[in-house]
Amino acid sequence: MEEYDAVVVGGGCAGTSAAFFLKEYRPDMNVLLIDRLDGKRFDFYHRMCGEAVSEDAFRELRPLRAEHVVHDINFVEERWPGGVVMGIRHRGYIVDRPRLLRSIQDRFLSRGGVLERDAALSVRRENGRYLIGCSSGRTIASRFLIGADGVNSRVRRDVFGTEPPMVIWTEQYIVEKDVPGNKIVFIQGERYNGGYRWEFPAGKHARIGFPRGTDIVQEEIVEKHRRAIPTGGLERIAEGRCYLVGDAAAMPNPLTFGGIRTAMLSGRKAAEAILWDDPGMYEGWWRSSMFSHPCFMQAFNRFAGLSDAAYAESARVFGNGNLPLSFLKAMFLYPQYRDLYLAYVRSAIVGW
Ligand SMILES: Cc1cc2nc3c(=O)[nH]c(=O)nc-3n(C[C@H](O)[C@H](O)[C@H](O)COP(=O)(O)OP(=O)(O)OC[C@H]3O[C@@H](n4cnc5c(N)ncnc54)[C@H](O)[C@@H]3O)c2cc1C
Numbered sequence: 001m002e003e004y005d006a007v008v009v010g011g012g013c014a015g016t017s018a019a020f021f022l023k024e025y026r027p028d029m030n031v032l033l034i035d036r037l038d039g040k041r042f043d044f045y046h047r048m049c050g051e052a053v054s055e056d057a058f059r060e061l062r063p064l065r066a067e068h069v070v071h072d073i074n075f076v077e078e079r080w081p082g083g084v085v086m087g088i089r090h091r092g093y094i095v096d097r098p099r100l101l102r103s104i105q106d107r108f109l110s111r112g113g114v115l116e117r118d119a120a121l122s123v124r125r126e127n128g129r130y131l132i133g134c135s136s137g138r139t140i141a142s143r144f145l146i147g148a149d150g151v152n153s154r155v156r157r158d159v160f161g162t163e164p165p166m167v168i169w170t171e172q173y174i175v176e177k178d179v180p181g182n183k184i185v186f187i188q189g190e191r192y193n194g195g196y197r198w199e200f201p202a203g204k205h206a207r208i209g210f211p212r213g214t215d216i217v218q219e220e221i222v223e224k225h226r227r228a229i230p231t232g233g234l235e236r237i238a239e240g241r242c243y244l245v246g247d248a249a250a251m252p253n254p255l256t257f258g259g260i261r262t263a264m265l266s267g268r269k270a271a272e273a274i275l276w277d278d279p280g281m282y283e284g285w286w287r288s289s290m291f292s293h294p295c296f297m298q299a300f301n302r303f304a305g306l307s308d309a310a311y312a313e314s315a316r317v318f319g320n321g322n323l324p325l326s327f328l329k330a331m332f333l334y335p336q337y338r339d340l341y342l343a344y345v346r347s348a349i350v351g352w
Helices: 013-025 039-047 055-059 097-110 154-160 260-276 279-288 295-304 308-320 323-333 335-350
Strands: 002-009 031-035 052-054 069-080 084-095 114-117 120-126 129-134 139-147 166-175 183-187 197-202 205-211 221-231 242-244
Touching: 002 013, 002 129, 013 031, 013 097, 013 139, 013 260, 031 097, 039 097, 052 055, 052 260, 055 084, 055 260, 069 197, 069 308, 084 097, 084 183, 084 197, 084 308, 097 114, 120 154, 139 154, 139 260, 154 242, 242 260, 260 279, 295 335, 308 323, 308 335, 323 335
Parallel strands: 002 031, 002 139, 031 114, 069 183, 139 242
Antiparallel strands: 052 084, 069 084, 120 129, 129 139, 166 205, 166 221, 183 197, 197 205
């Protein structure tokens, strides 16, 4: 039976980051990264699941940096019912995600890591080791295991026996459209059931998405896909020497749908915890981090119950461009929406 010090299941943002940092911290460690997809299927999967990453994210991920940047972003535009348009300065990037992941995987390989195409079909613990049964027919043994296998994580199901508290199904399109300016656009309203519609520049095209069945696109469609965003966090994300990271741990923020940053950062944090063989350190990081604050889920549920009139009322004072002043006014004039304003401020501080 093949034996490794650490196996990472899933080579997306979370798993690629975890594998990279494991070899960065412990070059002597024997690390295997497996993904069920490779080549064009891997590229398609990752092209269709989000590519907007903030500058802050890469600050936390050094020595990794924003590579394969397709667009610089310096502005987030929010359009609310009632005609309110808010602009928030926020620096970030639209990256070519498959190429970014490959470039990090190359650095992992150059440090002696092993990357293979294979799918984990079953996981169990025996005599202090994790045994991973794969679609290739082999069984791999490992001292440490990282589950980075996304929303339907096999590692989560077999080792933790849990499911994400909430899964938001979305549809995303690449369309013939120009999104002018270095900005990303979010459109809010009751039709999005607590979520929103996003419009990002995507090379010569635009990327448009929304919760499934809530809207349509008028533009000519180049590509279309349906995808799930797991959110709400889990009660446990470390068990023995097994760690869940990224979507496998339901880490995306329900208010922003941002999950790339927490995926990559959790990969790094899991690698750090493995370095010290301290799963409590990883659990502690997540519990105390602003990313896991319950206000985001509460705000999502509140938004899901708001009418367009209530959206418009809650945003009325934000039309004048001075956000800090508008925030103070709103807290005073509309106490019924204070929880939403605070969640929004927290979300702006945390970023995406
Ligand atoms: C439509 C959409 C748009 C989004 N937009 C953004 C955005 O703009 N910015 C942002 O920050 N976040 C965005 N998100 C969220 C973000 O994409 C995810 O949170 C992020 O991709 C999570 O990364 P991950 O590595 O945990 O999981 P994934 O990206 O899902 O990667 C999981 C990997 O595991 C592999 N895998 C799965 N099962 C197995 C198995 N059994 N064995 C081996 N390999 C397996 C898969 O092939 C895949 O490569 C978006 C999500 C969606 C759905």
